[in-house]
Amino acid sequence: MDAFDKKILNILQHDSTASVSDVASQVGLSTTPCWRRIQAMEKSGIIKGRVALADPEKLNVGLTVFVTIKTNQHNPKWLSEFRKVATDFPEILEFYRMSGEVDYLLRVVVPDMKAYDGFYKRLITRASFADISSSFAMEEIKYTTALPIDYI
Structure with missing residues (x-):
């Protein structure tokens, strides 16, 4: 480039x-x-696709939740099954396998706490977890989808 x-x-x-x-x-x-x-x-593949960025508030999904997951199932079969589960939840926008004390991190968007509770209850019936913890974003300070290009 x-x-x-x-x-x-x-x-x-x-x-x-x-x-x-x-x-x-x-x-x-x-x-x-x-x-x-x-x-x-x-x-x-440098440009993977082109999308429209929608306003979460206008789509009534203004609550962002970061969900940390720990599991005692560190094997390919469990991960494959959990990947399939995650694709069934449109509320999960991002899904990462992590290093350190947390095994997986999800970024979830929902309308409110009641909707998150419903999401949580559906999620825990679909996969086995050792621990799930949720952190609720109070304020979005910076958000961008533009990647830095100075490292090319």
Whole structure:
């Protein structure tokens, strides 16, 4: 990736709806070379997809919960089954296998505490856990989906 690709990627990470001609003019290229660069980044997997970012409050899922999970089942079969369970819950936006004292971390969005309680009860019937702990986000201070590009 050269400086043009980085600029293009930066623009698209902040606004994937920008037209190719707008992106091209912002980075100092004509439309066709800019389009080819975007296509190359999509083909190589640098650009994984383009999405619309929805407002959680307007979709009535304004409560963000970070769920830490510990298990005593450290084997591929359990993890495979838990992955399948997690895909069945649209409330789980992010799912990570962790190092340290916590085995897994989930980011969950729901409308309110009652909805979270329902989510929790459904989750614990689907998999075996040694411990689950929930932390509720009080305020979103920084949120972005744009990855840093200075390390390329």
